[in-house]
Amino acid sequence: MTFDSNRLSIIVPVFNERGTIRTLLARVVLAPIPMQDREIIVVDDGSDDGTGSLLESIAADLSSALRPEFEHMGQFPAPSLLKTVSVRVLQHPRNLGKSAAIRTALEHVTGAVTLIQDADLEYDPNDYMGLLSPITQGQADVVYGSRFQGSTRRVLYYWHSVGNRLLSTLSNLITNVNLTDVETGYKAFRSEIITALNLQADGFGFEVEVTAKLARLNLRMYEVPISYSGRSYVDGKKVRWWHGIIAVGQILRYGLLPGRALKEGNEQHEALEDLAGVTSLTNHMYQVFKPMLGESILEVGSGTGNMTAFLLRHGDVVATDINEAALERLKARFGDRGNLDVHTWNLEDPYPGEQTFDTIVCVNVLEHVEDHRAALQNMRKHLKPGGRLILLVPQGMWLYGPFDKKIGHFRRYTKTELEALLVEEGFDTRRTFYFNTLGVPGWWVNARLLKRDHLSAGMLRIYERISPPLLALERRISPPTGLSLIADSVRTDEEMEANAPVQSTRRKRGKNSRTRSGQGS
Structure with a gap:
């Protein structure tokens, strides 16, 4: 209405x-x-x-x-x-x-x-x-x-x-x-x-x-x-x-x-807000990303700015999302920052500008895009040669359940699949590793055993209370699995292409299927 x-x-x-x-x-x-x-x-x-x-x-x-x-x-x-x-x-x-x-x-x-x-x-x-x-x-x-x-x-x-x-x-x-x-x-x-x-x-x-x-x-x-x-x-x-x-x-x-x-009809937004509210996970994510960040950053899927708040500490940030209402809230939070610019952007379409960046941060977005190859090319076009793509995606189709479908996930990735995809699209992957091991048992029980299409608010509160020390431990080791995968990749040092950014030719779904996911989904 x-x-x-x-x-x-x-x-x-x-x-x-x-x-x-x-x-x-x-x-x-x-x-x-x-x-x-x-x-x-x-x-x-x-x-x-x-x-x-x-x-x-x-x-x-x-x-x-x-x-x-x-x-x-x-x-x-x-x-x-x-x-x-x-x-x-x-x-x-x-x-x-x-x-x-x-x-x-x-x-x-x-x-x-x-x-x-x-x-x-x-x-x-x-x-x-x-x-x-x-x-x-x-x-x-x-x-x-x-x-x-x-x-x-x-x-x-x-x-x-x-x-x-x-x-x-x-x-x-x-x-x-x-x-x-x-x-x-x-x-x-x-x-x-x-x-x-x-x-x-x-x-x-x-x-x-x-x-x-x-x-x-x-x-x-x-x-x-x-x-x-x-x-x-x-x-x-x-x-x-x-x-x-x-x-x-x-x-x-x-x-x-x-x-x-x-x-009813607003469940996807509610689920993403619930996940975004798990602040311990956002902080953990930032601690992992921090050594990889450059001075100019393009953030894909900014939402209302949970990760943006951290990225602004490092340099100039362009925050983007498909959801205009979320970006309005982001601008209300950080509109007085001189190092922030905000754009509406659907990752399947060419980026609305010519700027190139040291770093692109894309958290829980690629799985929402039907043509993920076009999305990667559209990001690659706006990385400087040698620039870094920090990509976080959900891991393992064995964890795919009704909740993934509800919030618009086309897929979950394996480590091998993600690395191969990035190489094929012109990236050199420095490191691919598992993230948020603690979230795996709860997600599996929720999605595969109970077959729920929502996350329990009580479960999220328990996670928020017990996770900080365990997430800190995860940063010191290499866990054997995780709810998500992080790929730290660089654009290969070949000459920048002269052709325009890739326009997806796949059939597009309704906008809900392309909405960004909240952190940790």
């Missing part, structure tokens, strides 16, 4: 808020936003106090229905502003909880950014600009508004604040992020992300579930301070002490057994 970059989608879950909903919607209409349009999607979650009928009248004639509120506030929206506001009301026949209301609204989102707005007047829409700024400036995928970062707030229940901090701490321990306010009702998301999440929680479980699944995807999460005017129980506050007990259970459930983070 294509989202409108000029529109903000504001989701308002409502249950029995007849006394506050008009005031809230008036504030939402008047709040300054960086977008041109705003769509307000209100989900009445089975209210029995007349909220539903009131919402229908507001949606039918926004200006007239909210006029008393505008008069009370002393602010009247210009007709031009009202033309940019749409209100859509969705009804649940019975109370299903805030999480269900948000899921219902997400099916109707059309703006490029989605913001969650509670209807109880605790959160001030005048904070929208600060909440949205990290996203609109390209810095963040998700922004949480924190009630505990020093902005104006109403003084209320001490034990509520203690409970919130304890829940945030527990969530952080499990998800390995450092949020100060997991339970905040103010969250903003890039719509392509929040609409792709596989959200299942009921009741008030949205906050902890969305946090666990966002953290698993290694997204850029920011916090900004917001004002907070909490309600007392006399004012109608609905959260009770037992909701905290339920939240603990949900944190444990979604943190330790999160299930699929993304909806």
Whole structure:
């Protein structure tokens, strides 16, 4: 789905808020936003106090229905502003909880950014600009508004604040992020992300579930301070002490057994993000590559920049990937680096430039390319004579399983096959060796024994915890096998060809079959 970059989608879950909903919607209409349009999607979650009928009248004639509120506030929206506001009301026949209301609204989102707005007047829409700024400036995928970062707030229940901090701490321990306010009702998301999440929680479980699944995807999460005017129980506050007990259970459930983070159809992206998040493996890879790197580097399959961060220490880097969204995230991370350039590039096609490089780093990409000979030639054309190709590919068809197929692997390589291929395509292989021996047992069990088409999040967490010393040992020995192969090759010192880069003539598959793989796949 294509989202409108000029529109903000504001989701308002409502249950029995007849006394506050008009005031809230008036504030939402008047709040300054960086977008041109705003769509307000209100989900009445089975209210029995007349909220539903009131919402229908507001949606039918926004200006007239909210006029008393505008008069009370002393602010009247210009007709031009009202033309940019749409209100859509969705009804649940019975109370299903805030999480269900948000899921219902997400099916109707059309703006490029989605913001969650509670209807109880605790959160001030005048904070929208600060909440949205990290996203609109390209810095963040998700922004949480924190009630505990020093902005104006109403003084209320001490034990509520203690409970919130304890829940945030527990969530952080499990998800390995450092949020100060997991339970905040103010969250903003890039719509392509929040609409792709596989959200299942009921009741008030949205906050902890969305946090666990966002953290698993290694997204850029920011916090900004917001004002907070909490309600007392006399004012109608609905959260009770037992909701905290339920939240603990949900944190444990979604943190330790999160299930699929993304909806069906996004499994490949989710799998690659999971693998990219194994930071111990990326660091090990860099330690192996470091002696081979030159001053000018072309990185093929950069993704969101996990390896790029290391390569930038060595010289000028051109980062490439077929996935434009991944490159946007990479640019947001490293856009201020003077030694980085970024290009979209499908390895089956000629490189979009004439530059040659000391080193080309190609990690877990060649196996995704149907015509791997054309891909090697396209890389060779942009190596200086004697320049180095550092190639990492998956090893052994005996390890090929449903997960390989799912993430677009055409093949896995043997050492002999890879060396012969490189020689035939004009490379002199200095050394070919096995990499990530530790990953072999888990991959074999997952792919061949259990025949799974996904990696267990728990298995990856175990790997991340036990792998650093074992990977360090691997760098000191020559293991007899590995999950991957690394080939350190040089372009042979013959005169550079005059013909243009090779254009693949093989039939091309859908773009998912050519998407880069994450590190360690």
